[in-house]
Amino acid sequence: MTVASVALLIGCASTAPGPAAPGHTPQDDASDEAGLWYQMARFESQLAHSPARVQDAQLEGYLRELSCKVADDYCGDLRVYLLRAPYFNASMAPNGVMLVWTGLLLRVEDEAQLAFVLGHELAHFRHRDTLLRWRRIKSTESALAGLSVVGGAFGASIVGVAGALTGYASLFAYNRDQERAADVFGLSQMWQAGYDPTAPARLWQSLLAEDAVRDKDLLSGVFATHPATAERVQNLQQMAAGIDCGSDCQSSERRQRERYQSQIEGWRAQWLADELGRRHYRQSEVLLTRLLQMPEYGLLAEYYLAELYRLRQQPGDLQRALAAYDRAAASPQQLPPEWSRQRGQLRRKLGDEAGAAADLSAYLKAVPDAPDRALIEQWLLELVP
Amino acid sequence: MSLRLLLALILVGLTGCAAPTLVGPGVVRVDGLQLQTPIAWSQRGRAGERQWTVDGPLLNALEIYTRVKPGELLFDLPSAKQREGIRYREGMSELELQELVADGLLAAGVVDIKLLGLRPARLGEAAAVEFELTFANAAGLRYQALALASQANDELTLLLYYAPAEYYYERDRSTVTSILRSARQAPN
Numbered sequence: 001m002t003v004a005s006v007a008l009l010i011g012c013a014s015t016a017p018g019p020a021a022p023g024h025t026p027q028d029d030a031s032d033e034a035g036l037w038y039q040m041a042r043f044e045s046q047l048a049h050s051p052a053r054v055q056d057a058q059l060e061g062y063l064r065e066l067s068c069k070v071a072d073d074y075c076g077d078l079r080v081y082l083l084r085a086p087y088f089n090a091s092m093a094p095n096g097v098m099l100v101w102t103g104l105l106l107r108v109e110d111e112a113q114l115a116f117v118l119g120h121e122l123a124h125f126r127h128r129d130t131l132l133r134w135r136r137i138k139s140t141e142s143a144l145a146g147l148s149v150v151g152g153a154f155g156a157s158i159v160g161v162a163g164a165l166t167g168y169a170s171l172f173a174y175n176r177d178q179e180r181a182a183d184v185f186g187l188s189q190m191w192q193a194g195y196d197p198t199a200p201a202r203l204w205q206s207l208l209a210e211d212a213v214r215d216k217d218l219l220s221g222v223f224a225t226h227p228a229t230a231e232r233v234q235n236l237q238q239m240a241a242g243i244d245c246g247s248d249c250q251s252s253e254r255r256q257r258e259r260y261q262s263q264i265e266g267w268r269a270q271w272l273a274d275e276l277g278r279r280h281y282r283q284s285e286v287l288l289t290r291l292l293q294m295p296e297y298g299l300l301a302e303y304y305l306a307e308l309y310r311l312r313q314q315p316g317d318l319q320r321a322l323a324a325y326d327r328a329a330a331s332p333q334q335l336p337p338e339w340s341r342q343r344g345q346l347r348r349k350l351g352d353e354a355g356a357a358a359d360l361s362a363y364l365k366a367v368p369d370a371p372d373r374a375l376i377e378q379w380l381l382e383l384v385p
Numbered sequence: 386m387s388l389r390l391l392l393a394l395i396l397v398g399l400t401g402c403a404a405p406t407l408v409g410p411g412v413v414r415v416d417g418l419q420l421q422t423p424i425a426w427s428q429r430g431r432a433g434e435r436q437w438t439v440d441g442p443l444l445n446a447l448e449i450y451t452r453v454k455p456g457e458l459l460f461d462l463p464s465a466k467q468r469e470g471i472r473y474r475e476g477m478s479e480l481e482l483q484e485l486v487a488d489g490l491l492a493a494g495v496v497d498i499k500l501l502g503l504r505p506a507r508l509g510e511a512a513a514v515e516f517e518l519t520f521a522n523a524a525g526l527r528y529q530a531l532a533l534a535s536q537a538n539d540e541l542t543l544l545l546y547y548a549p550a551e552y553y554y555e556r557d558r559s560t561v562t563s564i565l566r567s568a569r570q571a572p573n
Contacts, residue, residue, distance in 0.1 A: 051521035052496045084496060277488050279471050311484070313474065345480055374504035375479055375514065 020128050022073040033094070036134050040095040047081055047097070054082040054102060054267075062263045063100055063118075066111065070119045070189045074126065086274040088207065092121035094130040105264055106271040107207065107287065109294065110257035112190065112199035119193075120186030127185075129178045180235065187239050196253055197243045201236035206290060208233065213282040261296045268297065269336050272304040281312045303328035303335050310346055321346055337367050341376065348379065357383040405429045408437065414571045416451040418542065421567035423560055445548040445557055447564070453541040460489040475539040479503065479514035482534045486545065487518065495520040495528070508535035508542060509569025519550060529554040533565045544568060 026034040047053060054060070060082050068075035077096040087103040098121055108114045124130060174182070183200070191197040208230065264271075272291075275284050285308055291301040306324035309317040325343040328335055344359030360376050360383070370376065406429075408415075409422035416432050426437035426447070437447040453459060455475045471489050474481075480503070487498050498520045506515035513535035521527050530547035546561045548554040 046524070049525055050523065051525045051527075052523070277491050279488055279492075311481075341480075345478055349478065371500050372480065372483075372503040372516075374502075378505050 018128070019126050020077075022077060024077070032135065032138075033128075033131050036131060037095045040093045040097060043093070044079070044081075044095070044097050047083075047099075050083075052084050054084050056082065056267075059263055059267070066115060067098060067118045067122070069193045070115050070186075071122050072189070072192075074122060077125070078122070084274065086271065086278050088210075090117050090121050092125045092130070094125065094128060094134075096125065098122075098125075102267070102271050102274065106268070106275065107210075108203065108260070109206070110199065110253070111260040112195035112253065112256055113203040114260060115190040115193060115195045116186050116200040116203065118186075119189035120182045122189065123182035123185035124174065124178070127178065127181060129174050129182070132178075133174060179232075183232070183236060184239065187236065187243075191243055191245075194252065195256065196245055197240040198237075198245070201233050201240060204233045204236060209290075210283055210286045213286055214280075265296075268300055272300065273336075276304060276307055276311065279311070281308055284308055299328045299331045299334050303339055307342065310342065318346060318350060322350065338363065340366065341370075341372075348383065353383045415449050417571055418449065418451050419567075419569050419571035420449075420564050422564050439557070440553070445553050446546070447561060448543075448545045448547075450541070450543040450545070453543065455539055458489075459485055459541075459543070460493055473541045475536070477536065477541075479505070479534075482514055482536075482541075482543075483516050483532075486516075486532055486534065486543065490518075490520060490530075495522055497521045501529075506533060506565075508533060511535045511537045511570075515565070527551070531558070531561060531565070533568065537570070542568075 026037055028034060060080060063080045063082060064078070067078050067080050071078055078098055079096055080098045080100060082105075083099055083101050085101040085103060086106070087101055088107050089099075089101040090104050091099045093099070098118070100118075104117065105114075108117065187197055187200050190199070211229075272288075275287065278284070285305070288301050288305045288308060291297040292305065294301070302324050306321045306328060309321035309324060322343070325339070325346065328339065329343070332339060340359040341363035344356045344363060347353075347359060348356035357380055360380055364370060364373060364376055364380075405427040407425055408428045409425045412419060412421050414420075415435055424439065426439060428435055428437050430436050433451050433453070435449040436442060437449070439445055450459065453473045456472055458472055460471070471485065471492055473485065477485065483500065483503055487500070490498060498518055501517040501519060503514060503516035506513040513533055515531070515533050518530045518532070519527060520530070527550045528547050529550040530545060532546070533544045535542045544565055546557075546565075548557060
């Protein structure tokens with residue numbers, strides 16, 4: 001896009017577009033909507049080959065199937081991508097690209113909650129909220145800001161995914177009325193697809209505590225643009241109270257939960273490690289404490305809580321970490337293979353030489369081709385001369 | 386500078402903000418560190434955060450962080466400022482230093498970091514750790530990195546070399562390895 005064409009777009013009136021019908025595409029190639037679609041098509045072609053995309057055909061297929069179930073007539077308009085990013089977020093581009101972040105899947109507990117999020121995002125597509133936001137950016141901010149939103153996405157640099165996503169995410173900062181309307185639409189769509197309408201309020205209720213301690217950078221994702229507020233929870237509860245769920249949706253709740261959890265089973269450890277990699281300990285501690293209560297996470301959450309304490313090292317944290325490692329060790333087959341190295345490292349730090357040596361030896365036995373073997377062997381020599 | 390400056394250069398286009406200088410070949414002193422380089426490099430940055438490159442930082446960069454004190458951010462990125470954790474702490478183990486570098490790189494926006502190898506090493510008289518990583522940038526280009534980290538007097542020294550895994554990393558690997566082996570605290 002040239003500077004001249006951006007200048008033309010800035011001159012466009014910021015009028016609210018009408019809803020998009022299924023199969024909608026911009027009719028006028030010279031329109032600002034066509035320009036935005038063009039930018040988004042470029043974004044999508046980069047996204048399709050991005051290393052940040054989770055290449056799991058089964059999981060993406062599941063997301064596609066679920067989004068179609070919720071989208072109904074709009075199914076053919078959607079293309080779902082799963083992005084490896086440890087933040088609670090999903091977004092819907094005006095051309096039908098739906099982006100689901102792994103941090104969202106980590107936090108969602110069942111299929112009904114996910115169906116609501118997908119329905120909520122579909123609402124932004126149907127209501128063409130992104131186009132309105134695009135026009136606002138151009139009329140109230142600057143041409144450069146507009147360009148950086150999508151034009152800078154996925155540039156050729158060593159750094160970039162975070163920066164690109166930050167710009168991309170700013171396109172999806174909707175106002176309160178748009179959010180409320182999307183909640184209503186999302187809840188309605190998921191209910192009609194056979195899901196329990198109380199699930200959306202449960203989702204946001206569970207996120208309230210995290211929102212209170214979240215980092216305030218743009219990559220807080222949906223938290224930044226879709227605040228988890230008590231008012232929102234209340235609104236969703238009121239909406240659900242006015243709907244007759246029927247016997248079907250509640251009786252299938254357990255099956256829907258199992259189906260969702262089985263889809264993400266092989267990814268939980270990686271997503272938890274990614275969550276800790278953010279090094280935002282307060283938020284991660286709140287999340288892990290919640291996941292600890294879920295049978296699907298159980299000792300895996302305990303292990304990553306131990307990792308959090310080991311990394312944070314506030315007063316008392318090393319003892320907390322050791323206790324959590326010990327609890328997690330009750331079922332080592334659920335843990336990543338390096339768990340014994342991590343506990344051994346901590347025991348070494350705490351002066352438990354025999355315990356450290358036992359753990360580190362167990363690690364080398366479990367991972368014969370460990371990339372850090374040379375270091376661990378040196379530690380063992382120091383511990384057991 | 387380094388990752389932080391690179392981010393500014395790429396995202397904001399501040400191409401003229403830091404005039405590079407030529408360093409090497411030969412013995413070079415960098416912020417209290419002495420290095421011997423067989424080739425010349427273009428150097429940018431400020432005291433404590435230097436970046437050397439031959440072909441431009443997207444193709445190869447040797448970053449030299451010196452005198453990082455407890456509580457300081459390793460990579461001074463805007464996205465890292467509000468995080469609690471990506472800061473150096475005295476007495477970190479070798480594995481913790483590697484984690485710190487990896488999580489700093491993640492905060493800078495790279496993805497899919499994999500540890501290839503980690504072994505004990507020396508930085509002059511001081512104990513150190515050397516490790517290799519791979520990662521990808523946003524466009525999907527895979528990079529390989531070699532790092533040497535050492536702690537002395539509650540200060541961290543880190544030398545981090547990265548280049549595209551295809552061609553550039555291997556081309557300069559032996560040169561960089563010789564520089565890392567030569568690194569020591571400069572005599573007063």
